[in-house]
Amino acid sequence: MTAAEPTARAGRRRGLTFPGLLLTPGVALLAVLSVLPFLALVAMSLSRVRLLGGVRLEWVGLDNWVRVLTDVDMWWSWVRTGAYLVLTLGIEMVLGLAVALALHRVLRGRGILLSLVLLPMFVAPVIVGLLGRYLTDSTFGLYAWFLQQLGWEGDVLGSPGTAFAAVVLMDVWEWTPLITLIALAGLTSVNPSLLEAAALDGAGYWAGLRHVVLPSISGILLVALLIRAMDAVRYYDIISVTTNGGPADATKTIPIRLFENAFRFFDLGYAAAIGLMMLLLTIAIARAFVRLLGTRGIS
Amino acid sequence: MTAPALAPGTRDDSARAPAAPGGARAALHGRSTGSRVAVAVVLAATLLWTLVPLVWMVLGSFKSQADVTSAVPRLVFAPTFENYRNLFTGANDLTPYLWHSVVAAVVSALLSVVVGTLAGYGLSRSVMRHKDRLSFWIISTRMAPIAAVILPLFLMFRVAGLIDTLPGLVLAYMTFNLPFAIWLMSAFFSEVPPSIEESALVAGCTRWQAFRHVILPLSKAGLVTTFVLCLVFSWNDYAFATVFAGPDSQTLPIAASQLVTQTGIDWGQLTAIGTIVVLPMVVAGLAVRRWLVTGLTLGAVTGE
Numbered sequence A: 001m002t003a004a005e006p007t008a009r010a011g012r013r014r015g016l017t018f019p020g021l022l023l024t025p026g027v028a029l030l031a032v033l034s035v036l037p038f039l040a041l042v043a044m045s046l047s048r049v050r051l052l053g054g055v056r057l058e059w060v061g062l063d064n065w066v067r068v069l070t071d072v073d074m075w076w077s078w079v080r081t082g083a084y085l086v087l088t089l090g091i092e093m094v095l096g097l098a099v100a101l102a103l104h105r106v107l108r109g110r111g112i113l114l115s116l117v118l119l120p121m122f123v124a125p126v127i128v129g130l131l132g133r134y135l136t137d138s139t140f141g142l143y144a145w146f147l148q149q150l151g152w153e154g155d156v157l158g159s160p161g162t163a164f165a166a167v168v169l170m171d172v173w174e175w176t177p178l179i180t181l182i183a184l185a186g187l188t189s190v191n192p193s194l195l196e197a198a199a200l201d202g203a204g205y206w207a208g209l210r211h212v213v214l215p216s217i218s219g220i221l222l223v224a225l226l227i228r229a230m231d232a233v234r235y236y237d238i239i240s241v242t243t244n245g246g247p248a249d250a251t252k253t254i255p256i257r258l259f260e261n262a263f264r265f266f267d268l269g270y271a272a273a274i275g276l277m278m279l280l281l282t283i284a285i286a287r288a289f290v291r292l293l294g295t296r297g298i299s
Numbered sequence B: 001m002t003a004p005a006l007a008p009g010t011r012d013d014s015a016r017a018p019a020a021p022g023g024a025r026a027a028l029h030g031r032s033t034g035s036r037v038a039v040a041v042v043l044a045a046t047l048l049w050t051l052v053p054l055v056w057m058v059l060g061s062f063k064s065q066a067d068v069t070s071a072v073p074r075l076v077f078a079p080t081f082e083n084y085r086n087l088f089t090g091a092n093d094l095t096p097y098l099w100h101s102v103v104a105a106v107v108s109a110l111l112s113v114v115v116g117t118l119a120g121y122g123l124s125r126s127v128m129r130h131k132d133r134l135s136f137w138i139i140s141t142r143m144a145p146i147a148a149v150i151l152p153l154f155l156m157f158r159v160a161g162l163i164d165t166l167p168g169l170v171l172a173y174m175t176f177n178l179p180f181a182i183w184l185m186s187a188f189f190s191e192v193p194p195s196i197e198e199s200a201l202v203a204g205c206t207r208w209q210a211f212r213h214v215i216l217p218l219s220k221a222g223l224v225t226t227f228v229l230c231l232v233f234s235w236n237d238y239a240f241a242t243v244f245a246g247p248d249s250q251t252l253p254i255a256a257s258q259l260v261t262q263t264g265i266d267w268g269q270l271t272a273i274g275t276i277v278v279l280p281m282v283v284a285g286l287a288v289r290r291w292l293v294t295g296l297t298l299g300a301v302t303g304e
Helices: A008-014 A018-045 A063-070 A072-104 A110-122 A125-136 A142-149 A160-189 A192-200 A205-234 A237-242 A254-263 A268-295 B033-061 B082-087 B095-125 B131-143 B146-160 B166-190 B194-202 B207-218 B220-235 B239-244 B252-261 B267-287 B289-296
Strands: A047-050 A056-059
Touching: A018 A047, A018 A268, A018 B095, A018 B131, A018 B146, A018 B166, A018 B207, A047 A268, A063 A072, A063 A268, A072 A110, A072 A160, A072 A205, A072 A254, A072 B033, A110 A160, A110 B033, A110 B267, A110 B289, A125 A142, A125 A160, A125 A237, A125 B033, A125 B252, A125 B267, A160 A205, A160 A237, A160 B033, A160 B289, A192 A205, A205 A268, A205 B131, A237 A254, A237 B239, A254 A268, A254 B146, A268 B131, A268 B146, B033 B267, B082 B267, B095 B131, B095 B166, B095 B207, B095 B220, B095 B252, B131 B166, B146 B166, B146 B239, B166 B220, B166 B239, B166 B289, B194 B207, B207 B220, B220 B267, B220 B289, B239 B252, B252 B267, B267 B289
Parallel strands: none
Antiparallel strands: A047 A056
């Protein structure tokens, strides 16, 4: 597969084309890393998984699925996950767009401002969570101290409502920059003469935003939303190191529940059923994403 | 910008633009005082919200035990390197964890980029019947919930004896880095017009030579961006490492989270680890800022 490929053009007629040849190792490796685990996951969801004395799967049919689907606590976790997704994505979209609009109007020094705004994206989510704990600690946290100056005393991560708000805000802190980055790329690509035309028509700022700017970047915003949605389903690090589902299950989202079932109760079959349900959800989002790319004529 | 007569001085002569508060000029590039103040306020608030936690973390890493947990926040303090020194000396020396982090992140990123570049080029240039399905499968692999991937890998790794080994961790990271690299490199290669390698072929190159000496040098930015993002994803991983890493393969994020559970929390050391984990990724990430949009949207949006 190295430079010893002088007959590549002849090879085209022999079945495997040059692109196909390059594609093969990657696809084969990916198949091992994804198809095998997928089949294993399906098998696990239909079994009781024994770990002691060698890994064994004992067939239990749909038992795990029945338990997952009839567990009221699980349904509450889905509701909580839904609320978490809607809140984080909603806040991130609004704030991200607002910051992008503001940055777009800065002509000098936009680069350095953007770099500063992007910093949270590179912070490991565990560190975001731990830093959040440090900042909200009721005895020495900086943000807790501010809240005390404003008259609010209490443990942010200790009570259900504020703990949920805190993990949402930590996600917002880390990922709003991604929306800003994508929205800004969209704004830069809007034809300036379109804006001039809107201005000459006497359109005010908000009217221009609603009728000219938003429609022209709506596709890009949708891409941002879908990517963020898939990632929000993926990650669980922040909640895991801050509240780990507590207090009183207030932040027990689906991924937290999966980890708890798998690696604390070692009920891996049950966890596998949850995992497959999560997978279905992301595949649905990914399908929308790819369809969107198709209609935009990219890829 | 092609009709300067219609739109004089809207973009660059900000200082001389006629002050027309709330007037027609206000649409998005408006220069009225009110809108300038609004922009300044939004940006100032954004910078505060973004930077305060990071600055506080870095400051904390240079504080003594008493300063880092003082009830009233201290901005003025006697800086100390004690936290960093403690991280790399004594019983819980971080050096091996740092080494594991570097090896797992760099090796998985490198392997993913090499295999992903070949496959990405193949994907972008191949003409096949179910190409869209293949693409969809690749992207859905990347986006699969980490939790759903970890469960079966845990069993497979246990059977294969890969738990608590660096090769196991590298393989685990490739479950998300490889599909990412294939997809993204394919997007970068699609930007290179096929006519370029066609002319190379006419000039007597083999397909491999055309790829290696003509297309690849044109895609340097894509290669570097893909590598950096793969590096960031695996360096920052926590979920996989909690399940697959043990004493022999512990990474920095795990070491950080373990400072929490052992006999109280040493926030001085914790902020120091945080700084060590964050700094290299910030530098690497900002180095490819121009291509970040393309990279993080998996090629769906191109910037600048």
